[in-house]
Amino acid sequence: xxxxxxxxxxxxxxxxxxxxxxxxxxxxxxxxxxxxxxxxxxxxxxxxxxxxxxxxxxxxxxxxxxxxxxxxxxxxxxxxxxxxxxxxxxxxxxxxxxxxxxxxxxxxxxxxxxxxxxxxxxxxxxxxxxxxxxxxxxxxxxxxxxxxxxxxxxxxxxxxxxxxxxxxxxxxxxxxxxxxxxxxxxxxxxxxxxxxxxxxxxxxxxxxxxxxxxxxxxxxxxxxxxxxxx
Amino acid sequence: xxxxxxxxxxxxxxxxxxxxxxxxxxxxxxxxxxxxxxxxxxxxxxxxxxxxxxxxxxxxxxxxxxxxxxxxxxxxxxxxxxxxxxxxxxxxxxxxxxxxxxxxxxxxxxxxxxxxxxxxxxxxxxxxxxxxxxxxxxxxxxxxxxxxxxxxxxxxxxxxxxxxxxxxxxxxxxxxxxxxxxxxxxxxxxxxxxxxxxxxxxxxxxxxxxxxxxxxxxxxxxxxxxxxxxxxxxxxxxxxxxxxxxxxxxxxxxxxxxxxx
Numbered sequence: 001x002x003x004x005x006x007x008x009x010x011x012x013x014x015x016x017x018x019x020x021x022x023x024x025x026x027x028x029x030x031x032x033x034x035x036x037x038x039x040x041x042x043x044x045x046x047x048x049x050x051x052x053x054x055x056x057x058x059x060x061x062x063x064x065x066x067x068x069x070x071x072x073x074x075x076x077x078x079x080x081x082x083x084x085x086x087x088x089x090x091x092x093x094x095x096x097x098x099x100x101x102x103x104x105x106x107x108x109x110x111x112x113x114x115x116x117x118x119x120x121x122x123x124x125x126x127x128x129x130x131x132x133x134x135x136x137x138x139x140x141x142x143x144x145x146x147x148x149x150x151x152x153x154x155x156x157x158x159x160x161x162x163x164x165x166x167x168x169x170x171x172x173x174x175x176x177x178x179x180x181x182x183x184x185x186x187x188x189x190x191x192x193x194x195x196x197x198x199x200x201x202x203x204x205x206x207x208x209x210x211x212x213x214x215x216x217x218x219x220x221x222x223x224x225x226x227x228x229x230x
Numbered sequence: 231x232x233x234x235x236x237x238x239x240x241x242x243x244x245x246x247x248x249x250x251x252x253x254x255x256x257x258x259x260x261x262x263x264x265x266x267x268x269x270x271x272x273x274x275x276x277x278x279x280x281x282x283x284x285x286x287x288x289x290x291x292x293x294x295x296x297x298x299x300x301x302x303x304x305x306x307x308x309x310x311x312x313x314x315x316x317x318x319x320x321x322x323x324x325x326x327x328x329x330x331x332x333x334x335x336x337x338x339x340x341x342x343x344x345x346x347x348x349x350x351x352x353x354x355x356x357x358x359x360x361x362x363x364x365x366x367x368x369x370x371x372x373x374x375x376x377x378x379x380x381x382x383x384x385x386x387x388x389x390x391x392x393x394x395x396x397x398x399x400x401x402x403x404x405x406x407x408x409x410x411x412x413x414x415x416x417x418x419x420x421x422x423x424x425x426x427x428x429x430x431x432x433x434x435x436x437x438x439x440x441x442x443x444x445x446x447x448x449x450x451x452x453x454x455x456x457x458x459x460x461x462x463x464x465x466x467x468x469x470x471x472x473x474x475x476x477x478x479x480x481x482x483x484x485x486x487x488x489x490x491x
Contacts, residue, residue, distance in 0.1 A: 070395035100398025
């Protein structure tokens with residue numbers, strides 16, 4: 001289970017995260033929807049430990065990990081850019097965490113089969129399409145046997161038609177892990193296809209919602225308010 | 231036709247071309263045009279010339295290696311420890327050797343590692359040895375290597391390093407396993423630039439390493455000595471040799487992208 005409580009992150013007077021709290025049970029996928037600059041990516045970076053928070057705490061399976069370094073949190077992280085290691089092959093990318101005592105040969109076979117990467121293992125990331133780059137990034141995170149998965153708009157490089165095909169597949173793979181998953185997107189349709197629960201983020205605040213339509217309404221109201229129209 | 235051509239030439243071009251030809255190309259050409267067969271033969275027959283060539287390449291190579299090693303250390307601070315006092319001091323002092331007159335750099339090294347402070351290492355301390363020549367070259371070339379490594383680090387996507395951390399790498403491991411391999415081209419550039427700067431150094435080398443023919447004399451000081459002795463033809467030949475080495479380095483620098491790919 002992943003819990004964040006009253007997370008605060010500010011740059012000067014600007015509160016990028018403003019008392020953000022959330023709780024995700026094992027096997028559930030929470031999708032956070034928000035516009036660019038709403039604080040979504042900062043939230044993930046604070047949970048991974050890449051960015052320190054000013055206040056609040058992060059708990060994984062009941063353990064407070066707020067003061068731990070990123071390498072000690074056992075979090076699987078797929079950033080927006082996929083951030084593959086271009087000097088390594090697909091195989092070497094996937095088993096990267098093995099150097100740090102994570103993963104197993106069985107796990108490798110499982111993620112390669114799940115994500116249909118068998119024919120691409122000896123290729124370099126630059127030889128792959130956006131869709132396969134996203135698959136490799138996910139496989140690399142899955143192989144490390146994380147306690148929590150964080151995905152920051154991992155399908156940005158992929159067109160809508162391909163997303164419609166990939167997202168149910170990703171959802172199935174993520175459910176098989178039975179760990180909490182936090183998925184970030186600005187696309188309500190993408191959220192609908194992958195999420196079990198939804199939240200919307202605006203001005204550094206997080207609000208749980210029932211459906212993706214609510215997110216759309218909240219974001220629209222915020223944009224109009226920001227433009228002085230509503 | 232001629233009128234059309236004139237209209238296409240901008241004022242910047244009209245100023246740049248003659249000044250570039252006069253101040254950059256012409257002096258280099260002057261060396262080449264002043265080469266004489268007798269001067270070439272006399273220089274190539276001089277064993278001290280070849281000793282200075284060997285010393286130059288050897289000391290510049292080790293100076294560049296040292297510069298690269300320290301620059302990689304700076305690169306680590308540049309990526310992971312930017313908020314620290316150590317980083318700020320290192321970043322500030324990186325520019326100092328560039329701004330300092332190199333005679334001052336040489337004197338600083340002489341005072342720091344000469345007879346007074348390092349008398350136990352020999353009658354002149356570390357000064358006036360090939361190691362001193364290497365240190366002098368390193369001192370003036372390191373800033374270039376450090377700046378090049380920092381530029382190389384800027385080319386690497388920050389999220390790649392972040393992901394390596396979440397996969398279990400400490401900052402040191404992420405630097406070794408991800409940053410350094412991805413910076414390949416930057417590392418080659420840093421080495422070549424550092425090597426080039428080392429080869430061209432004169433003032434700091436003379437001050438700290440001396441100019442002992444057959445021992446600490448390098449190509450730059452060989453040229454100086456030959457001019458002082460009135461052997462201009464030999465100085466010209468040695469200078470042309472320096473230009474040849476510099477051309478190799480420039481070509482190497484231009485080729486680095488292809489080599490890395």
